[in-house]
Amino acid sequence: MRTKKKMSRIRINPVVLILINVIAPSMYILINGKYLQYFLLVFASFVLILMRRFKRLAGMLVIYGIMIGIYSITIQDDRTKFIGLFLVVLAQSVPCLVLASVLVSKYNSAELLAALETMRIPRVMVVAVTITLKYIPTFAREFTLIKESMRLRGIDFTLKKPIRSFKYFVVPQLFRCAALAEEVTAAGMVKGIDAPVRRSSYFEERVRWSDAMIMAIFVIGLAGGIVWHTRL
């Protein structure tokens, strides 16, 4: 039963997700904003359904809905307009951010490394990007720890003194970040990350039919947008 469930979950090649995340935001230059916004929302929902990430899909739609809701209310009045305009810009990035979050949380750094490598990006870039991506879950974990130890120390995060509270959060993180960067680099170096040979990959995935189809739908959608845009 379990295997059947796994089978029906489509596994998307990380390269596809990376490409979509690189291409999509830059398309706002070429394509009508509204069209692209709706297309990306529908497209991201479609990808999430294929990957069976229903919780994330629901989360995305709720956040998006709230943002657009606030937009439609605040836009009515000149005094609150700025909030709506700010949110509508933010809302545009929601689909991409959700796809990026899937990329970071559902693929391990070895898979990402392999994906970036197949895209023929220089090694230095690949390593830098991988370390950055790897830092995101670490950051989340350390954030919880710092919050906990603030509670135990009796240092509260209060809105009365937002800057000071923020400082307590951020300063330890910065120090951890610097130390971690050095340690992770060392961990990579002693394991041959600088070897001047083409990296092989244990996790390398062939481009499947499903990947090609997703890419095709994405490109057709964008092309449609460009055509529509020029016609108008």
Added chain:
Amino acid sequence: MAHTPVIKAEGLSFKYNESKEGIFDVNFEINQGEAVLITGNSGSGKSTILKCLNKLIPTITEGELKGKLFINGEDYDSVKMYALNKKVGSVFQNPRSQFFTENSTAELVFPMENYGTDKEEMGRKLDELKKDFNLGKMMGRDIFTLSSGERQMLALASSLTMNQKVLIFDEPSANLDYGNAMRLGRLIDKLKHNGYTIIVADHRFYYLNGIIDKVFFMEQGKLTSFASEEEFKNSGYDTRSFDIFSLNIPFTGAAESKDSVVAELKDVSYKEILKNVNLKLHKHEVVGLVGSNGAGKTTLARLLCESNKPDGGKVVKGSLPFFIMQDPDYQLFGTSVDNELSLVKNDAKRIAECVDYLGLKPYRYKHPFDLSGGQKQRLQIAMALICDRDLIIFDEPTSGLDVYSMQRVSDEIVKLKEKSSVLVISHDYEFLRHVADRIVYLNDKTIEDDFILNKENVNRLNAIFGKMAEETA
């Protein structure tokens, strides 16, 4: 054919930038199949030697390097880092940052991928490592969900993926409980007999008793070489750490406490970790909480701190305990040592006294993150000394400390009990013998033993450690 040592150092010196520390005119030879212990206090240069051996010096760490190093007769200068690390496997000290990926399988194939090994070969090697290191249960898992013993195995296995024949360990015992450290000792012995050359830098070495062929003793960057374990033991240096159970440490002389109870667990259960735990902690008492990694020691502490809520039973206590975690970096928020302490309690007189007592006076205006590991810990102890909490909890306060620093921390913890109750989670036998008035042994989800640590009961503590070692056998 002339005999060539696997590793040879000739007049090796390294001085860190902006620091007086380093190693000076170090000479040694290491032959194939030898197990070498590099020991000495913190900051004596042990790690510096290891970093030279895997070429992190001069590749990443900057400073002034002089002298020569050879591997199988070949000059280190002419060997590239990636080529060298196919011969030398490194196992680091920090459990968090020694892994490059976050998945155990990914971590094992990571070096092979870097060297362009093809997929079939990777699969074959993976099977071999799985068998040799008994990794079956841990494949494909998130590394953060592994126990410290499992992580150690993984680190060791991943450092051998390229068939390295020289293995270096930086303080491997720092994060291991007694049982896992003893298992590591047995593994090192086995590897040695299979022809591997092993170099271990550590200031605790009880788990290597009877395994070592050579000892390099470091003192302020200078190396003294001993040709055998025996010679080292007879040298007059402090080698008591070889046999921790024979240590003659006076007992604290505590009796059954009649002081007030500051915290109590009544029939507490939590998930599948703790079942019906009952415990009373008294004022003026140091309780040592022992048990294997994963026995629930930290969970128990978290329950006392209200970080976790019990599923059943009750936690009774006055004020929130002061919890000193293993990693001080998460717990320091101030802009200077003085400021950090004033965040705990704004009492200039008390702060001045504490800073003075703990030897932190020269650093009063330094940023807490600029302090060394030992100084950070002393700062935390200073915080505990001035706080008004009834219970102070330490989580593994001596992991990574040399014997001298451990003894110092012990004295400070004993001082703390003048005003509070102290609970220390520890797997450091020697440290427990110094500080604990009472031992609480957590095993199989419950408190299996609870006794006053004195001459009559010391065998019970020894038996607990013996049992922890057996569990990993």
